Amino acid sequence: MTNASNGLPFDDIRNLVNAIEGPDAEAIAKTKAHDAGLTKPPGALGRLEQMAEWVAGWQHRYPPRIERPVVAVFAGNHGVVAQGVAAYPQAVTAQMVANFQGGGAAVNQICKTFDLGLKVFELALDHPTRDITQDAALDEADCAATMAYGMEAIEGADLLCIGEMGIGNTTIAAAISHALFGGKPEDWVGPGTGVDSAGLARKADAVRRAVALHRAHLGNPLEVLRRVGGRELAAMTGAVLAARLRNVPVLIDGYVATAASAILFAMRDDALDHCMAAHVSAEPAHRALLEKLRLKPILDLGMRLGEGSGAAMAAGLVKAAVNLHNDMATFESAGVSGKEFLGRLALDVCG
Incomplete structure (x- = not known):
């Protein structure tokens, strides 16, 4: 094995x-100015x-547009399953990938809706x-080659939702969280799939x-990823890194996707500023991890499915936010003065 110190x-x-x-900053300023009208x-x-504002600022353009939103689901298998940490056999990973490809999973229906x-993306499921x-x-x-694969996988997206599938991977998320942020192992584990x-x-x-x-290698976040992570x-x-470099805002799904993103935060604490937490899952440690990363979830629906489902749900709201900004009438276009409009609104509210 090569060591990080070798370059x-x-x-x-x-x-x-x-x-x-x-x-x-200019795109954000233009968004604020338009919103005011x-x-x-x-x-x-x-x-x-x-x-x-977030979409415009991180797309580096005004007006913001969402024309190619993509939910990217990455699937991998883990040797730690041999330790009895999962409720389902490892074969379920490939079976669920087939379900995604056949259009039968929850994420398929959410993507269709929005x-x-x-x-x-299958990542060497047989190995x-x-x-x-x-x-x-x-x-x-x-590890580096797999990161590069993920970087290429998002080509063409203008809003990225990241999700995953992998029997045993909540144990991996817990190991990464414990390695990066300390505490006790019990602080970071949860029921996963049950x-x-x-x-x-x-x-x-x-x-x-x-x-x-x-432990001797865990001061380096990339070493954390390769030693206790997964494909x-x-x-x-x-x-997530490629999205930042290509001006693509990101919606992070649940606990496992958040743990993967935490590697970048540990390398540079502004590395996730182009990301929003799509939701907080029912996996107990997810909320604690989001707090460590200073990410406020958009949704709190008690979901714990993974497969990008929470990110896909939040994408519907982000699309609505962009459409509201771009397509609502302004006071000027509606022929209504701001003071007159707000006065009418006050009368309607007060009766």
Whole structure:
């Protein structure tokens, strides 16, 4: 195995993270100015107004447009399943990928509802990563190559929703969270797809042993990713980074997608500024992880399905926010003065 200190594969990733830029201040200013003229009281649309600014700023253009929204679902398998951490056999990963491809999954119906593109990426499902309690999940070259694959997978999107599928990957998310943010393993594990109390104890034990095994290397976030991560997480990390470099705003799905994104935050604390948390899942540690990343979820629906479903739901709201901004009448176009409009509104409200 190669080490991060040798340079080589991970150096390119570090250089890209160092090269990221901020939002387009001019696009944000134009969005604010236009919003001030829309036929509504200032702030009346709440976070929807902020979403329009967010899209414009990170797309680096005005007006904001969402013409090619994509839900990207990355699927991988994990050697840690051998530790009894999952409620379902590993074969379910491939079966669910087939379900996505056949149009039968929940995410397919949400994408159909909101006119979102869906891309599903299988990542060597027949070759699970190594068991993180025994060895590093990936070597450096494989991890970097998988990140690069995720970077290329988002080509053409102007709004990216990242999601995943992988039996055992909530254990991986917990290991990454524990490695990056400390606490106890029990703070970061949850039922996932439905393990019982004994399964929950096995998950916490697996996380404890994995982090202890790799502890000497966990000061480097990319080493965290390759040692206690997995292929679908590496691909999502790469996709989120590429989106920043290509001026694409990102909606992060649930606990596993958030853990993948946390790698970039640990490298640079503004690296997720182009992202919004689509929702907070029912997986208990997700809320705590979002707080660590300073991300406020858009939705709180008690969902814990994964597969990009929460991100796809939130994308419907983001599309609505952009359409409201672009297509609402202004006071000028409606032939109504701002004071007259607000006065009429006050009369309507007060009767």
